[in-house]
Amino acid sequence: RDFNERCAQCSEVNWGLTDGGRFYCRSCHNVTERTREVVNTDFITNSRVQTISKGSRKQEKNDGGCEWYICEGFQLVLKKQAEALEALGVCPQMKDEVLCNFWRCFLQKSKQAYCQRPAAETVKALSVCESSTDVDSDPERPSLLHLLSLSESEGDLQTDCSFASSVSKVSESTSVYSGSIDGSLYLMKNQKEKLRMTMPMTLSFCYMALLWLREPITLSELLRFVVEGHIPYLNVFQHFPEKMKLCGLDLKIFCVESWPVYEEVFNKMHELAAFLDLPRFPDITDSCFLHPDMLCMKYLMEANLPDELHNWTCRVVKKIGIGEVDFLTLMPGNKSTRKVKYDVLAAAVIVVVLKLLFLLDDHYEWSLSEFAEERNKINTEGGPYFEFKKWYEVVKHSLDVKQKKLDEERAKYLWRCEKPLFYSVKKKSKVLKRRQTVVNLQNQFGKLSGSVRRAEKPNPSSFQLSWSEENTDGSCFHGHSLKGILQEKCGLLTTMNPDYWLCTVKLCNEKLCGHLAHYREVEFPQSYHFVLGLFSFLLRIQPSYIHDEVCMIEHKLFSKKLCKKLKYNAVLRK
Secondary structure (H helix, E strand, C coil), rough: CCCCCCCCCCCCCCCEECCCCEEEECCCCCCCEEEECCHHHHHHHHHHHHHHHHHHHHHHHHHHHCCCHHHHHHHHHHHHHHHHHHHHHCCCCCHHHHHHHHHHHHHHHHHCCCCCCHHHCCCHHHHHHHHHCCCCCCCCCCCCCCCCCCCHHHHHCCCHHHHHHHHHHHHHHHCCCCCCCHHHHCCCCCCCCCCCHHHHHHHHHHHHHHHCCCCCCCHHHHHHHHCCCCCCCCCCHHHHCCCCCCCCCCHHHHCCEEEEEEEHHHHHHHHHHCCCCCCCCCCCCCCCCCHHHHHHHHHHCCCCCCCCHHHHHHHHHHHCCCCCCHHHHCCCCCCCCCCCCHHHHHHHHHHHHHHHHHCCCCCCCHHHHHHHHHHHCCCCCCCCCCCCHHHHHHHHCCCCCCHHHHHHHHHHCCCCCCCCCCCCCCHHHHHHHHHHHHHHHHHHHHHHHHCCCCCCCCCCCCCCCCCCCCCCCCCCCCCCCCCCHHHCCCCCEECCCCCCCCCCCCCCCCCHHCCCCCCCCHHHCCCHHHHHHHHHHHCCCCHHHHHHHHHHHHHHCCCCHHHHHHHHHHHHHH
């Protein structure tokens, strides 16, 4: 209250204190370098609060640990993930400016820090209150930027005897079941109105920061880097400091035994953006990597398709307006706009173009391939004609090899981490002894069987399938021509075949069904299923999600013809 200087960012005089003694602005969350030690004689003379402080010192003396909160654990996870993304080439501003501000805003919105605690929520915020009443807390608490504070301001200190007694009881009860102070309170399901932090949400935070900076990393790539081990997620708690003891209920929060799911991370990111009341994100223009034209070029190269197809993808994007800035840019909280999955949308555009040119009905594409094969035998000038059949054989072989390797790696993956975990302090010695026995047996059997240790993980790459035009075996189709399937009309190249089949005539309600259309493999041609499977592997998602986007694009592309058909069918019914 004695610090009356104005904030350098917002010019407000509304200061609070972090647990490190620094002043921070409650209006804009700016943290200054000014520090001050707070001495409250009323607080020190309170015998019950002194007992809490002694409990902290006793705990540190017995097991070498320190008091920590669940949100501090998530801070460490976010910090490790941001550092890994920086190592991959992401802009350094992501951690220091964007992700840090998102996290501070989340702590404030969820009333874990940087806020005035209402009296009615004393019990709900019990763990945070205990942090604010402990004057002997460790000054070297882990934080995202060594600036984030998990304590309340000096005006929120509560020295009421009844409150201190309740804190003491809860602290004693939670310490038995978890290493953190608020582990059991965090898992209580009495705060449905709040967005509870989870491990998948750490990836949602990272993707939201990447999207804000318009970094050239899609969500599918982010999740693939996680699976490949380039970004900490599985067993990330092994990087926690030794003082942060993890056991009991903490394992249910930080111990992950499943791969991250695209839809879950994507939906949580949109919930987070709305929960934080974020403004409109920076515009996604045609020069951004996330624009459909740019992503289509990338996926055409990775799918080993002719470069000439890019002209057709650009025409489709322009025709239906999915390349417009307002369509692509995220506006949090706007329920009228559709949530754009940039990578899935680009893959769906390529599928629609392939249907326009080759029909993918298990008949027409093969007849075109035979025609192109005959023309290639007599063609001596220019690039070779694109043969769908030959492309199918080359890509399918490479795809089968990659898929088999991926399945083997997932089957061999050891979900148990190297760091032993225990659910109670009593079983700690038994767990450590058992773990050491297992390690010794593994080493002995490894020597007897002559097993080779796994090689180091390869460097991350944006391309999973690579094709070189220098190969003499003709396995690269980038420079192949589409002349055999196109004809010129009024100065424009059009398809020789005017037919087209729709995946579905009527779309479902996405909010009710979860999908725009239902995808069953037996109901569609094998060529169409193969193309969906190819992009499903590249994006590591289910084919049904790509099928949804294909149906959406088709209905935008043929909206006039569909309206006429629906009206005609309605007249026939009458």
